[in-house]
Amino acid sequence: MPLTTFKATAHLQDGVQVKVKSRNFEVTIDEPRELGGMDTGMNPVELVLCALGACQSIVARVYARKFGIEFNDFWVEVEGDLDTDGFMNKSDVRRGYSDVRYHIHIDTDAPREKVEEFVDFIEKTCPVGDTIENPVNLKRGEIFIGSRV
Amino acid sequence: MPLTTFKATAHLQDGVQVKVKSRNFEVTIDEPRELGGMDTGMNPVELVLCALGACQSIVARVYARKFGIEFNDFWVEVEGDLDTDGFMNKSDVRRGYSDVRYHIHIDTDAPREKVEEFVDFIEKTCPVGDTIENPVNLKRGEIFIGSRV
Numbered sequence: 001m002p003l004t005t006f007k008a009t010a011h012l013q014d015g016v017q018v019k020v021k022s023r024n025f026e027v028t029i030d031e032p033r034e035l036g037g038m039d040t041g042m043n044p045v046e047l048v049l050c051a052l053g054a055c056q057s058i059v060a061r062v063y064a065r066k067f068g069i070e071f072n073d074f075w076v077e078v079e080g081d082l083d084t085d086g087f088m089n090k091s092d093v094r095r096g097y098s099d100v101r102y103h104i105h106i107d108t109d110a111p112r113e114k115v116e117e118f119v120d121f122i123e124k125t126c127p128v129g130d131t132i133e134n135p136v137n138l139k140r141g142e143i144f145i146g147s148r149v
Numbered sequence: 150m151p152l153t154t155f156k157a158t159a160h161l162q163d164g165v166q167v168k169v170k171s172r173n174f175e176v177t178i179d180e181p182r183e184l185g186g187m188d189t190g191m192n193p194v195e196l197v198l199c200a201l202g203a204c205q206s207i208v209a210r211v212y213a214r215k216f217g218i219e220f221n222d223f224w225v226e227v228e229g230d231l232d233t234d235g236f237m238n239k240s241d242v243r244r245g246y247s248d249v250r251y252h253i254h255i256d257t258d259a260p261r262e263k264v265e266e267f268v269d270f271i272e273k274t275c276p277v278g279d280t281i282e283n284p285v286n287l288k289r290g291e292i293f294i295g296s297r298v
Contacts, residue, residue, distance in 0.1 A: 002232050002233055002234045002240075003230060003231075003232050003233075004230070004231055004232070004233050005228050005229065005230050005231075006192075006194050006195050006198060006228065006229050006231060007195075007198065007226070007227065007228045008191075008195055008198035008199045008201075008202055008226075008227045008228075009202060009224060009225065009226050009227070010199060010201075010202025010203045010205070010206050010224060010225045010227070011206070011223075011224040012206040012207075012209065012210055012222075012223040012224060015210070016206075016207045016210050016211065018202070018203040018206045018207060020199035020200075020202060020203050021199075022191040022195035022196075022198065022199055023181070023191065023195070025190055025191040025195075027176050027191075027196075027199065029199070029200075029203040029207075031207065032172070036211065041174055042157075042171040042172065042174040042176075043155075043203075043207075044200045044201070044203040044204035044207065044276070044277045045155050045200070045204070045276050045277060045280070046155050046156075046157055046171035046172070046174075047171075047176075047196060047199065047200040047203065048197065048200045048277055048280060049155060049156065049157035049171065050157045050159060050169035050170075050171055050176065050178070050196065051169075051178075051193045051194070051196040051197045051200065052159075052193070053157055053158060053159025053167070053169060054159045054167040054169050054178040054192075054193040054196065055193035055194070056159070057159045057160070057161040057165075057167045058161075058165045058167060058178075058180065058192075058193065059236070060161065061161055061164070061165050062165065062185065063238075073161075074160075074161040075158060075159060075160040075161060076158065076159045077156070077157075077158050077290075078156070078157045078158070078159070079154050079155065079156045079157075080154065080155050080285075081152060081153070081154050082152075082153055082154075082155060082276060083151050083152050083153070084151055084152075084153050085151045086274075086276065086279075087208070087274060087276050089212075089274060091151075094279055094283070095273070095274055095275060095276045095278070095279040096276045096277065096278070096279030096280030096281075096283065096285070097276070097280045097285050098285070098286060099285070099286045099287075099288065100285055100286070100287050100288070101287075101288045101289070101290045102287075102288075102289060102290060103290040103291045103292070103293065104289075104291075104292045104293065105293045105295075106292070106293070106294055107294075107295060108294060110294075112292075112294060115292060115294055116292065119289065119292055123289060124244070125235075125236060125238060125244055126244060127193070127194055127231060127235065127236050127244045127245045127246070128193045128194060128197055128245065129244070129245070129287060130235075130243055130244040130245030131194070131197060131245030131246045131281060132245075132280060132281070132285045132287055133284060133285055133287040134243070134245065134284060135282060135283060135284055136229075136245070136246050136247070136248070136249055136281050136282055137247060137248045137249070138248075138249050138250075138251075138278060138281055138282040139248065139249070139250045139251075140250070140251060140252075140253075140268065140272060141226075141250045141251060141252040142252045142253075143252070143253045143255070143261075143264060143265065143268055144252065144253065144254045144255070145255055145256075145257060145259075145261060145264055146254075146256060
């Protein structure tokens with residue numbers, strides 16, 4: 001399935017709670033109390049970091065054999081810096097993340113040089129990493145004004 | 150809390166299943182069977198679309214009053230085009246999304262011009278939209294090689 005169109009919907013609930021859905025999977029999104037939410041789920045910018053770590057983990061699993069790397073455990077810590085004054089419309093700073101960093105944890109007997117080569121590959125093969133790091137053509141489609149069907 | 154560092158972890162499970170966590174919230178990520186998974190959750194690129202729709206929904210809720218817009222229902226359809234030959238390492242295409250589109254559904258009595266102005270504002274104020282549309286400084290931190298603590 002080379003050129004694929006992935007889809008999702010987001011449906012606003014009470015307050016800033018949102019039910020997001022893709023295929024038959026649903027996740028509850030919300031904001032912590034200090035950002036005006038009811039704290040019933042992670043928030044959208046945390047979800048982006050999760051997507052990155054998950055994507056890197058999947059690339060690691062899929063390509064480990066190709067690199068001759070066996071591991072017992074693989075996890076990623078991801079963090080991103082965002083100035084919330086942008087979202088609060090208090091300043092002209094960019095609205096999204098300026099910087100995102102990740103730390104890879106791998107339990108393996110493979111030598112460090114080989115692991116580094118593997119991580120270089122993960123970095124350049126990860127679809128979410130590319131989506132975050134490089135510009136994407138983001139376009140508004142239709143605006144449907146009317147009652148819920 | 151202007152400059153804020155958000156955090157998440159992703160922990161690879163069996164196959165390509167990943168448990169992602171931010172604060173005390175956890176979500177299961179996986180791939181559909183045709184992409185080599187067990188289909189126990191949405192995949193990372195679907196999660197990115199969810200993050201975008203959720204973020205736009207939250208901006209809508211927070212700023213509706215400022216625009217004098219009342220609505221009974223707000224939801225967003227998001228879709229993105231990605232060539233999976235990139236991830237499969239079969240071609241030199243970019244690994245991530247080339248295009249992401251969204252359609253806004255709003256149940257309101259407000260006139261269309263006012264709704265369009267509101268949607269323009271949502272577009273330029275949404276942190277995830279900015280993160281996807283514009284380059285982010287993505288950096289690898291440490292690689293920790295060793296046993297699970």
